[in-house]
Amino acid sequence: MRVTEGSIEFAVEDARDGASQGRGEGVFYNPTQELNRDVTVAVLRAYREREPRAETYLDAMTASGVRACRAASEGWDVTALDTDPDAVSLARENADRNGLAVDVIERDANVHMHDSTTDVIDLDPFGTPIPFADAAFANARDLVCVTATDTAPLCGAHFESGVRSYGAVARNTDYHPEMGLRVLLSALVRTAARYDTAARPICSHVSRHYARTYLELDGRATEADACLDELGYVHHCEDCLTREAEWGLIAHPPDDCPACGGNRVVTAGPLWLGAIRDREFVAAVREGVDDGMGEAARARRMLDRLATELDEPTHYDQHRLCKEWTRSAPAMDEFLADLRAAGFEASRAHYHGTAFKTDASVEEIRDATA
Numbered sequence: 001m002r003v004t005e006g007s008i009e010f011a012v013e014d015a016r017d018g019a020s021q022g023r024g025e026g027v028f029y030n031p032t033q034e035l036n037r038d039v040t041v042a043v044l045r046a047y048r049e050r051e052p053r054a055e056t057y058l059d060a061m062t063a064s065g066v067r068a069c070r071a072a073s074e075g076w077d078v079t080a081l082d083t084d085p086d087a088v089s090l091a092r093e094n095a096d097r098n099g100l101a102v103d104v105i106e107r108d109a110n111v112h113m114h115d116s117t118t119d120v121i122d123l124d125p126f127g128t129p130i131p132f133a134d135a136a137f138a139n140a141r142d143l144v145c146v147t148a149t150d151t152a153p154l155c156g157a158h159f160e161s162g163v164r165s166y167g168a169v170a171r172n173t174d175y176h177p178e179m180g181l182r183v184l185l186s187a188l189v190r191t192a193a194r195y196d197t198a199a200r201p202i203c204s205h206v207s208r209h210y211a212r213t214y215l216e217l218d219g220r221a222t223e224a225d226a227c228l229d230e231l232g233y234v235h236h237c238e239d240c241l242t243r244e245a246e247w248g249l250i251a252h253p254p255d256d257c258p259a260c261g262g263n264r265v266v267t268a269g270p271l272w273l274g275a276i277r278d279r280e281f282v283a284a285v286r287e288g289v290d291d292g293m294g295e296a297a298r299a300r301r302m303l304d305r306l307a308t309e310l311d312e313p314t315h316y317d318q319h320r321l322c323k324e325w326t327r328s329a330p331a332m333d334e335f336l337a338d339l340r341a342a343g344f345e346a347s348r349a350h351y352h353g354t355a356f357k358t359d360a361s362v363e364e365i366r367d368a369t370a
């Protein structure tokens with residue numbers, strides 16, 4: 001079947017709904033990832049302004065070639081890889097159909113990345129990106145873009161698998177999308193640091209069943225150390241939902257919850273506790289979204305939220321808190337206004353409609369919004 005995304009018309013074999021990781025018959029194409037690709041194009045537009053020297057882009061797992069074609073139509077010098085010969089043929093056909101010069105190669109991404117350097121590397125594998133992270137950070141010059149679809153290990157729902165893949169302890173909390181993103185960022189930042197490289201997220205989001213992040217690289221070891229300084233732990237009370245962030249690589253979990261005295265405190269980490277995006281860059285990405293994009297409205301809404309979201313390392317779920325306090329949930333704008341009126345900072349969070357951030361404690365939120 002034929003599909004259009006942005007200015008690209010291309011053929012796909014398989015346009016199923018992508019709630020799964022999408023392994024199956026035929027060359028992979030997931031229509032629900034159009035938002036991911038629209039934002040990628042907007043990021044590439046904004047990044048060109050930020051780093052005019054950057055010109056080469058590696059779509060390391062190309063499948064139908066849609067992302068590679070969209071990047072090439074923006075003027076990037078694109079190489080696209082896949083190990084599946086059917087994907088390589090389809091991606092070549094799709095590039096030809098659109099008159100785009102994409103170098104499509106049947107090759108393992110790790111092998112390719114290890115013997116060539118690219119300005120921007122994009123990892124969009126099935127499941128975890130970790131098997132490709134070392135080669136990407138060792139060989140990208142400017143930017144590494146990463147999708148992870150293994151949300152259960154990332155957010156602590158599959159505990160052992162998360163520990164194995166990400167070398168971190170994830171906990172299954174009511175802020176699971178953010179837990180997953182911060183576990184992913186922690187693992188990526190630590191991987192880059194092994195190459196004396198700082199990898200700082202300049203745009204990140206969690207949408208539907210995946211986390212996506214864009215990490216800008218800096219080859220100074222001192223900057224890599226500065227990134228490591230933004231790792232730490234979150235101590236979470238399963239009784240009263242209080243959470244405390246602790247910066248540093250050694251955790252000191254409290255015996256009991258300082259807020260309620262309960263003994264069901266769990267610790268997650270090491271997590272990335274720093275900002276998940278650069279506000280100015282996100283504003284530039286927002287400018288890069290155009291009306292020809294199929295997911296323009298959702299992309300703009302999500303980027304607007306991302307730009308104004310507080311930097312607190314965890315978000316609250318308003319409905320969960322109100323249920324805990326046996327109250328009905330008021331309109332979110334009213335709820336946040338009450339917090340601000342009580343002197344706290346408060347913002348929505350992009351993770352979902354009932355997600356918000358504040359510097360108030362659980363007790364303070366309860367009192368300020370009563």
Ligand SMILES: C[S@@+](CC[C@H](N)C(=O)[O-])C[C@H]1O[C@@H](n2cnc3c(N)ncnc32)[C@H](O)[C@@H]1O
Pocket residue numbers: 022028029030033037060061062063064065066067081082083084087107108109110124125126
């Ligand atoms: C999730 S799909 C990529 C989707 C594509 N980027 C898009 O936006 O539609 C993952 C692709 O990675 C390919 N793949 C798996 N292992 C690979 C490897 N080691 N090197 C390169 N490609 C690989 C698979 O054949 C599959 O086509």
